Amino acid sequence: MHRLRATLDVHQDCRDLHDHVAAGRHGLPARLDTLARRRSDTPFHIDRGMALWSGAAAVVAILLVCAFWILTGWPSGAAAAMMVAVFCSFFATMDDPAPGIRLFLVFTLLSVPAAALYLLLVLPAATSFEMLAVAMAPSFLLLGVYIGRPETMGRAMALTFGIGGALSLHDIGSADFPSFLNSTLAQIMGVATAMVVTQLVRSVGAAWSARRLLRAGWAELAELAARTRAPEPGRFENRMLDRIGLLSPRLALCGPLGDLAAIDAVNDLRIGLNIADIQRARPLLDGSDRCIARLMEGLRDHFRALARLGAAPPPPALLERIDAAIAGLATAPPAAQRERALAALAGLRRSLFPDAPIDRSLVLERAA
Amino acid sequence: MTAEVDIAGLLVPTLLLSMLAAWLLMLPLRRLLGRLGAYRLVWHPPLFNLALFVMLTAGLAALW
Numbered sequence: 001m002h003r004l005r006a007t008l009d010v011h012q013d014c015r016d017l018h019d020h021v022a023a024g025r026h027g028l029p030a031r032l033d034t035l036a037r038r039r040s041d042t043p044f045h046i047d048r049g050m051a052l053w054s055g056a057a058a059v060v061a062i063l064l065v066c067a068f069w070i071l072t073g074w075p076s077g078a079a080a081a082m083m084v085a086v087f088c089s090f091f092a093t094m095d096d097p098a099p100g101i102r103l104f105l106v107f108t109l110l111s112v113p114a115a116a117l118y119l120l121l122v123l124p125a126a127t128s129f130e131m132l133a134v135a136m137a138p139s140f141l142l143l144g145v146y147i148g149r150p151e152t153m154g155r156a157m158a159l160t161f162g163i164g165g166a167l168s169l170h171d172i173g174s175a176d177f178p179s180f181l182n183s184t185l186a187q188i189m190g191v192a193t194a195m196v197v198t199q200l201v202r203s204v205g206a207a208w209s210a211r212r213l214l215r216a217g218w219a220e221l222a223e224l225a226a227r228t229r230a231p232e233p234g235r236f237e238n239r240m241l242d243r244i245g246l247l248s249p250r251l252a253l254c255g256p257l258g259d260l261a262a263i264d265a266v267n268d269l270r271i272g273l274n275i276a277d278i279q280r281a282r283p284l285l286d287g288s289d290r291c292i293a294r295l296m297e298g299l300r301d302h303f304r305a306l307a308r309l310g311a312a313p314p315p316p317a318l319l320e321r322i323d324a325a326i327a328g329l330a331t332a333p334p335a336a337q338r339e340r341a342l343a344a345l346a347g348l349r350r351s352l353f354p355d356a357p358i359d360r361s362l363v364l365e366r367a368a
Numbered sequence: 369m370t371a372e373v374d375i376a377g378l379l380v381p382t383l384l385l386s387m388l389a390a391w392l393l394m395l396p397l398r399r400l401l402g403r404l405g406a407y408r409l410v411w412h413p414p415l416f417n418l419a420l421f422v423m424l425t426a427g428l429a430a431l432w
Contacts, residue, residue, distance in 0.1 A: 098414075177378070178378055181378070185384075196414070196418060200418065203414075
């Protein structure tokens, strides 16, 4: 009953959201907004391994550029070191930062003529602040407009950094061609090194990243099954939903690639929610705890194996343990928790073994 | 090779010029290699490209 009510609630929420989006309104409808805000309080999926890896790539790139700077004794090497650090970090959350850095490199190169024009011709001729402002207005206002639009934001930002950076590098007022050339070369060298090191060491494919997310999900399911106390509501769902959101574009990008073709991450979410329900009901059901404990052990082992070795169908022994747990619960005295645990077990059976036939006679016999 | 060359009053390091020339050579070379299918035989294409670039730079610097 409780599950049916929950399904109807979710269906109504979806219809509200659909009408809201169709009417073109911004933000979320009031009731869903409070729900979403409450959900956002607990942490989402964090991948510390990838963060460490991105940091290591940045370290390698910075060491390379600084070694070059020290060995050649080139004064403008400082600008190169700064640029390489910035650009290794800028796109670090993407799977493959290289195309983003390449875009920045191309548009930094394109900004060089405009920067040269400003620095060498316009700025020396500007004798007061008003003249300076008027001289800078056309290009910066135009760039500002392009930064405001999402589709041109990346490119316009690269141009702005290029021109603005070149102008500010010479606040002492020495605008001569050699120092401009040196600083521009340093900038370009920094960005190019960031791109090359990223491509060599850091770029990962969508399939690799998708597998990593799936394994993190399975590891969390194993941990959920191995717990002895009930999990706090909301935390698991947040992390799993975040993972699903991260997985969808990557799975779409990989296409039908072998072992990733049949992955249904939402099914994993359902399994996790059912396991959490059973864990919550466990302390209140004393009689059938042994069957449920065996089931939890089986689930924990299965998901640990998945996290280690990759996708595999669940073993038939797990189906027997689920059926044993259901039969065991059927003998317990009727209570609200028992109904919830039974619903969760049925949901679990359906998610893990969607095609397994139900032997109703077995369950009815035990109940009688 | 001479360490620096005088272009219109600026002293430009010749290594920089060889790197620039090597990069310009790489652009059509990469497309050609891609067309010939060499990148399917290579383990790590960006590493291969970098190695090729370094070899071209060294070759051009030796010539200069």
